[in-house]
Amino acid sequence: MKRKTTGFFLVMMVLLCFLCTACGSSDDVAGEDWRTTDVVVGSGTITHTGEGSVDVLVTVDENSAAFYRDEQNQILFDSVAFPMTISDAKESFNDISFDDINGDGESDVCVSFVHTPGESTQMVWVWDAEERYVFREDLSMITTGSGDLIDSVNDTVLFPVEEIQSSVPYFTRNGLEINAAMDKGTFLLKNGVCSYSGLGDGYNTDDCYWEIIKNGDYTHDGIRELHFDAVCYIPEASIPYFDGQYITNTNSELYDFYTGMWLTTSTAYGNSQRGDNYYLHTVIWNGNSYLIEFAYSTKWQYNVGDWAQVFTKSYAVYIPEDYNGLIFAAEAQPDNYKDTAKRMQLDSISPEAALMDIDTVDPYNSLYFSLCY
Numbered sequence: 416m417k418r419k420t421t422g423f424f425l426v427m428m429v430l431l432c433f434l435c436t437a438c439g440s441s442d443d444v445a446g447e448d449w450r451t452t453d454v455v456v457g458s459g460t461i462t463h464t465g466e467g468s469v470d471v472l473v474t475v476d477e478n479s480a481a482f483y484r485d486e487q488n489q490i491l492f493d494s495v496a497f498p499m500t501i502s503d504a505k506e507s508f509n510d511i512s513f514d515d516i517n518g519d520g521e522s523d524v525c526v527s528f529v530h531t532p533g534e535s536t537q538m539v540w541v542w543d544a545e546e547r548y549v550f551r552e553d554l555s556m557i558t559t560g561s562g563d564l565i566d567s568v569n570d571t572v573l574f575p576v577e578e579i580q581s582s583v584p585y586f587t588r589n590g591l592e593i594n595a596a597m598d599k600g601t602f603l604l605k606n607g608v609c610s611y612s613g614l615g616d617g618y619n620t621d622d623c624y625w626e627i628i629k630n631g632d633y634t635h636d637g638i639r640e641l642h643f644d645a646v647c648y649i650p651e652a653s654i655p656y657f658d659g660q661y662i663t664n665t666n667s668e669l670y671d672f673y674t675g676m677w678l679t680t681s682t683a684y685g686n687s688q689r690g691d692n693y694y695l696h697t698v699i700w701n702g703n704s705y706l707i708e709f710a711y712s713t714k715w716q717y718n719v720g721d722w723a724q725v726f727t728k729s730y731a732v733y734i735p736e737d738y739n740g741l742i743f744a745a746e747a748q749p750d751n752y753k754d755t756a757k758r759m760q761l762d763s764i765s766p767e768a769a770l771m772d773i774d775t776v777d778p779y780n781s782l783y784f785s786l787c788y
Contacts, residue, residue: 615752
């Protein structure tokens with residue numbers, strides 16, 4: 416009886432091993448999870464208001480790029496259609512980005528292909544809540560092997576210029592985030608106010624709070640007219656004791672989101688009227704010129720409620736109705752009096768400079784408000 420039982424058991428073990436070996440096929444595993452195939456060319460995270468953030472995997476063909484949820488089952492989340500056929504899309508795919516290009520807080524799409532050395536295609540779509548992704552020819556670019564830029568719509572070579580302007584907005588490519596919002600209350604700016612007496616005696620920096628309140632937004636005859644107050648609230652604790660007169664200083668400026676250009680102004684001292692602070696600047700972006708006209712008044716108030724001081728800049732701004740790149744920046748103070756004194760002369764030192772090139776300004780410790788959204 417023992418021999419028969421042992422023989423039967425050995426036969427069953429052999430059969431079981433055979434069955435287990437048959438079930439171990441790698442082809443079956445790949446078939447269960449589409450992500451293990453070679454169709455995925457990229458990945459990223461898409462963020463939209465009301466939809467949250469979704470991790471996606473990207474596939475491409477000659478006509479489109481598709482974005483699938485990063486899940487075992489292949490579920491389409493969104494896609495973009497190419498404005499032209501990219502016959503070597505899979506082979507030449509280079510990169511995809513879902514960065515916020517225009518500063519509205521929504522994920523946009525930038526897809527690039529490198530066909531041969533010196534020949535590439537970059538296409539950009541901007542998010543629209545109603546139409547979803549809208550192709551932007553003005554932000555897209557095609558280069559030939561000779562280095563010529565191609566107008567994909569008119570099928571012509573573009574004329575050379577002295578400087579090639581990046582199709583990615585300045586704020587986006589430098590990692591400068593829109594971290595504050597109009598009509599959303601106050602935002603903390605660390606070391607946003609400095610105080611001192613005489614020529615820098617007792618120099619001190621501390622925190623303050625900024626708020627932007629929109630008072631009017633009108634469009635007429637192709638011009639958009641914006642009226643808003645930029646208000647800085649300075650706590651008692653942010654101003655040390657001075658035995659005598661002292662100076663309190665804050666810094667805030669307007670910039671262009673696309674080029675980073677400082678819309679240069681002179682330093683305003685004390686209270687002033689709009690007639691004292693009137694400026695005109697021209698922003699050039701992707702071959703288009705935008706005339707920006709603005710004026711502002713300044714007002715200091717003392718011992719207002721719980722605040723030691725309240726500083727208000729009241730703006731009137733006039734921009735083309737198709738321009739949306741105006742940024743208000745509340746800037747942190749330098750850690751020494753010498754740089755603060757130098758900052759007061761920046762209008763003659765660095766007129767219309769790009770933000771990252773302005774000495775004494777720390778671009779990564781500022782508050783940035785988008786004024787057009």
